Amino acid sequence: MSAPALESTxxxxxxxxxxxxxxxxxxxxxxxxLWFAPTGMGRYGTxxxxxxxxxxxxxxxLNLTLGYAGQSSLAQxxxxxxxxxxxxxxxxxxxxxxxxxxxxxxxxxxxxxxLLGFPALRVRTHYLAFVTLAFSTLVWLLLRNEQxxxxxxxxxxxxxxxxxxxxxxxxxxxxxxxxxAVTLVLSLVLWxxxxxxxxxxxxxxxxxxxxxxSLGVDTRAYTLLAFAIGSAYxxxxxxxxxxxxxxxxxxxxxxxxxxxxxxxxxxxxxGYFFGPFVGALLGVVLPEWLRFxxxxxxxxxxxxxxxxxIICPQGVSGLIERCWxxxxxxxxxxxxxxx
Amino acid sequence: xxxxLEVQDLHKAFGGIKAVNGVSxxxxxxxxxxxxxxxxxxxxxxxxxxxxxLEPTEGSVKLDGRDVTRMRPSDLNRLGVSRTFQLLxxxxxxxxxENLILAGQEHQGSMLGRLFGxxxxxxxxxxxxxxxxxKLGHLAEAKAGGLSYGQQKLLDAAxxxxxxxxxxxxxxxxxxxxxxxLGDLKERLRAIxxxxxxxxxxxxxxxxxxxxxxxxxxxxAEGKVLAEGTPAEVRADPAVIEAYLGH
Amino acid sequence: xxxxxxxxxxxxxxGAIYALAAIGFTLVWQTSQTINFAQGEFVMLPAVLxxxxxxxxxxxxxxxxxxxxxxxxxxxxxxFKLVVVDPMIKHGVLPLAIATMALSIxxxxxxxxxxxxxxxxxxxxxxxxxxxxxxxAISLQHVAIIxxxxxxxxxxxxxxxGTRLGRQMQATAQNPTVARILGIPVERMVLLTFLLNAALAxxxxxxxxxxxxAKFSNGETIGLFAFIAAxxxxxxxxRGALVGGxxxxxxxxxxxxxxxxxxxxxxxxxxxxxxxxxxxxxxMGRKEERRV
Numbered sequence: 001m002s003a004p005a006l007e008s009t010x011x012x013x014x015x016x017x018x019x020x021x022x023x024x025x026x027x028x029x030x031x032x033x034l035w036f037a038p039t040g041m042g043r044y045g046t047x048x049x050x051x052x053x054x055x056x057x058x059x060x061x062l063n064l065t066l067g068y069a070g071q072s073s074l075a076q077x078x079x080x081x082x083x084x085x086x087x088x089x090x091x092x093x094x095x096x097x098x099x100x101x102x103x104x105x106x107x108x109x110x111x112x113x114x115l116l117g118f119p120a121l122r123v124r125t126h127y128l129a130f131v132t133l134a135f136s137t138l139v140w141l142l143l144r145n146e147q148x149x150x151x152x153x154x155x156x157x158x159x160x161x162x163x164x165x166x167x168x169x170x171x172x173x174x175x176x177x178x179x180x181a182v183t184l185v186l187s188l189v190l191w192x193x194x195x196x197x198x199x200x201x202x203x204x205x206x207x208x209x210x211x212x213x214s215l216g217v218d219t220r221a222y223t224l225l226a227f228a229i230g231s232a233y234x235x236x237x238x239x240x241x242x243x244x245x246x247x248x249x250x251x252x253x254x255x256x257x258x259x260x261x262x263x264x265x266x267x268x269x270x271g272y273f274f275g276p277f278v279g280a281l282l283g284v285v286l287p288e289w290l291r292f293x294x295x296x297x298x299x300x301x302x303x304x305x306x307x308x309x310i311i312c313p314q315g316v317s318g319l320i321e322r323c324w325x326x327x328x329x330x331x332x333x334x335x336x337x338x339x
Numbered sequence: 340x341x342x343x344l345e346v347q348d349l350h351k352a353f354g355g356i357k358a359v360n361g362v363s364x365x366x367x368x369x370x371x372x373x374x375x376x377x378x379x380x381x382x383x384x385x386x387x388x389x390x391x392x393l394e395p396t397e398g399s400v401k402l403d404g405r406d407v408t409r410m411r412p413s414d415l416n417r418l419g420v421s422r423t424f425q426l427l428x429x430x431x432x433x434x435x436x437e438n439l440i441l442a443g444q445e446h447q448g449s450m451l452g453r454l455f456g457x458x459x460x461x462x463x464x465x466x467x468x469x470x471x472x473x474k475l476g477h478l479a480e481a482k483a484g485g486l487s488y489g490q491q492k493l494l495d496a497a498x499x500x501x502x503x504x505x506x507x508x509x510x511x512x513x514x515x516x517x518x519x520x521l522g523d524l525k526e527r528l529r530a531i532x533x534x535x536x537x538x539x540x541x542x543x544x545x546x547x548x549x550x551x552x553x554x555x556x557x558x559x560a561e562g563k564v565l566a567e568g569t570p571a572e573v574r575a576d577p578a579v580i581e582a583y584l585g586h
Numbered sequence: 587x588x589x590x591x592x593x594x595x596x597x598x599x600x601g602a603i604y605a606l607a608a609i610g611f612t613l614v615w616q617t618s619q620t621i622n623f624a625q626g627e628f629v630m631l632p633a634v635l636x637x638x639x640x641x642x643x644x645x646x647x648x649x650x651x652x653x654x655x656x657x658x659x660x661x662x663x664x665x666f667k668l669v670v671v672d673p674m675i676k677h678g679v680l681p682l683a684i685a686t687m688a689l690s691i692x693x694x695x696x697x698x699x700x701x702x703x704x705x706x707x708x709x710x711x712x713x714x715x716x717x718x719x720x721x722x723a724i725s726l727q728h729v730a731i732i733x734x735x736x737x738x739x740x741x742x743x744x745x746x747x748g749t750r751l752g753r754q755m756q757a758t759a760q761n762p763t764v765a766r767i768l769g770i771p772v773e774r775m776v777l778l779t780f781l782l783n784a785a786l787a788x789x790x791x792x793x794x795x796x797x798x799x800a801k802f803s804n805g806e807t808i809g810l811f812a813f814i815a816a817x818x819x820x821x822x823x824x825r826g827a828l829v830g831g832x833x834x835x836x837x838x839x840x841x842x843x844x845x846x847x848x849x850x851x852x853x854x855x856x857x858x859x860x861x862x863x864x865x866x867x868x869x870m871g872r873k874e875e876r877r878v
Contacts, residue, residue, distance in 0.1 A: 216445035
């Protein structure tokens with residue numbers, strides 16, 4: 001066998017290995033576990049698991065905008081609200097299928113996200129935070145006040161869960177599996193995106209926009225895209241949230257909720273692919289386990305975030321990475337001095 | 340032959356301070372032009388106005404006879420004008436290879452093409468070549484933020500050349516680089532100039548570096564062109580000695 | 587007309603409260619790049635602490651007041667700087683801002699769980715009578731708020747501009763490096779601004795709680811409007827925050843009366859977005875060109 005042939009086989013193996021990385025394997029295994037996880041958990045336990053995934057999608061979007069592209073946004077709950085209400089109104093009042101409503105929710109929030117991105121081209125980080133904060137509050141005011149469309153404070157009841165090729169997904173377990181599938185698809189899309197040249201350009205935008213522009217990176221286009229895609233994930237999350245809870249009112253889409261979502265990004269690890277799942281776990285699932293703590297839970301969560309920020313601003317993911325590296329060093333040293 | 344870059348009567352004022360005050364010069368194809376001058380004479384501001392990072396108050400910039408004044412930096416870069424900054428500007432969280440791929444990826448295909456195309460945008464080989472050329476071979480996978488100052492400086496320069504630019508503006512490439520690496524850098528720049536015919540404009544404090552690298556030198560003082568000529572002519576110019584070299 | 591004057595006075599009164607909070611906000615921003623998202627909770631908490639001290643120890647109001655204020659100044663003046671800001675500041679503006687968001691949740695929920703989820707009445711320092719000005723019935727409380735708030739702001743202006751300590755503080759805010767070279771104790775000056783911020787919050791709290799009652803959620807609106815006031819006026823000085831605060835207060839009051847109660851909140855928000863897009867340096871701010 002000639003050397004070049006060997007080399008090309010090796011190169012093929014290398015490129016295959018490069019395409020299938022740890023994140024992808026973790027995603028697939030995670031989805032398989034979550035598919036079967038609710039066995040014996042009961043309706044409520046299953047609901048909490050589904051809620052975790054639905055919130056994770058929203059946090060994933062914000063993680064793209066903030067964690068990867070470095071654009072601060074305090075409007076993610078507003079986008080979730082837009083998505084949830086679009087889906088609820090389309091499916092209950094106009095009889096549109098959930099799938100179409102899901103697509104339209106994503107499309108609407110994508111374009112509203114672009115609009116919200118324009119101020120980002122003009123102002124610095126903290127001013128941007130305030131523009132998005134104003135937007136989030138305006139959305140909430142619309143949801144609460146436009147009773148003819150949104151039902152006002154009474155909300156929209158009886159939101160149907162979708163069907164899947166004629167199979168009704170009304171049960172908690174069936175719908176949970178549907179949520180697992182949708183979350184997996186959206187995670188795969190984002191996984192592809194952050195590994196593509198776009199992901200590299202987003203990172204460059206976060207780390208040094210001036211230098212990025214001098215290297216031909218169209219910072220305007222990428223800033224708007226970071227907002228649009230992140231917002232669309234907010235919309236998708238809301239679109240799944242509506243049929244999950246089957247009744248929506250404006251209260252889960254307040255400004256405080258936007259802050260809370262941001263804290264989840266940071267707690268999980270801003271800019272880490274699995275950060276949002278960890279953050280949403282802390283923000284959504286842990287309260288259910290800590291039910292005895294009652295409303296003190298919010299204090300516990302906020303204190304955890306504050307402590308994390310002070311000790312390790314990279315969040316839980318950063319903490320794990322740090323421990324891993326420390327373990328690796330210790331293990332490496334014990335194993336016998338190979339540098 | 341028309342010049343590659345032509346700067347005409349460029350002005351830039353910050354409030355009442357005139358940082359650049361009517362500078363005109365042109366750069367010929369394939370030459371290495373040096374711009375020198377005392378601190379605060381407006382060299383970096385001049386670069387930033389030419390390259391769209393700052394908006395000039397007055398004046399025009401032409402590339403191959405085409406007016407590119409106030410063009411966005413990213414568009415100008417895609418027309419083949421590249422630059423480095425006075426302060427180090429690499430992306431610390433990306434690896435050396437990723438830094439280089441980033442520097443080239445926006446020069447080909449469409450936005451959507453990049454999203455669906457290969458992860459390395461087909462630039463791995465080119466990046467490898469630049470890594471070899473700038474002697475960063477063993478560092479390809481290292482995060483740029485972990486490199487030494489001199490290595491980052493080399494990477495910074497390598498990124499400016501990644502997309503095969505025809506005009507490169509270097510802002511103090513030798514600043515803070517040790518002597519060995521300085522030699523390397525000079526030799527690399529000369530090689531690119533000779534082999535690829537790339538045109539350079541270099542801002543520099545290090546006199547030896549400028550005088551040995553450049554074929555022509557412009558001296559700036561207080562936002563204006565004080566003198567222009569070959570290194571030898573400039574060195575002999577009494578006004579230059581008075582304003583700058585004499586100190 | 588009489589009605590308009592009444593709304594105007596009410597707007598100026600709430601605007602003066604926003605101004606107090608906004609001034610504290612800009613002080614802290616200037617000396618330590620802290621965007622305090624808990625600023626509204628800073629205004630909410632002193633009244634709650636005072637009522638808590640009265641309730642827990644059975645103290646008379648004045649004693650409870652002293653204890654509540656002392657605890658607040660200690661914890662949210664000095665403690666806030668030492669425990670939250672100092673360790674976070676090296677990580678940059680955004681992580682620090684996020685940390686104050688977490689702090690705001692802790693303060694709000696803490697007040698809810700540790701004190702009361704219901705609004706509690708807070709004693710007024712002046713009679714709650716109405717007086718007649720130009721045919722308009724004006725609440726004496728509103729007049730008192732305006733007088734006290736303006737006195738506090740005037741005092742602060744005098745301190746910053748007219749005393750040695752105040753000028754040292756200003757120098758620290760403008761350029762800490764140069765201030766340090768000039769021998770100004772920079773750290774102590776920064777601490778002073780945090781204490782001043784807490785003191786302004788106490789004044790605002792004592793003024794507003796008799797009207798809006800002491801409730802854990804009061805900080806949400808006050809905080810939001812204080813930010814807006816600071817940005818609309820211009821981030822960099824007391825004057826800007828004052829103008830911004832009054833403008834927002836009056837706009838809010840008139841919008842509630844003449845536009846729509848449901849959308850009253852939208853008016854300041856739209857004002858904010860307009861200012862950020864058209865004149866990001868604020869109405870009173872100076873434009874600074876970014877160097878590359």
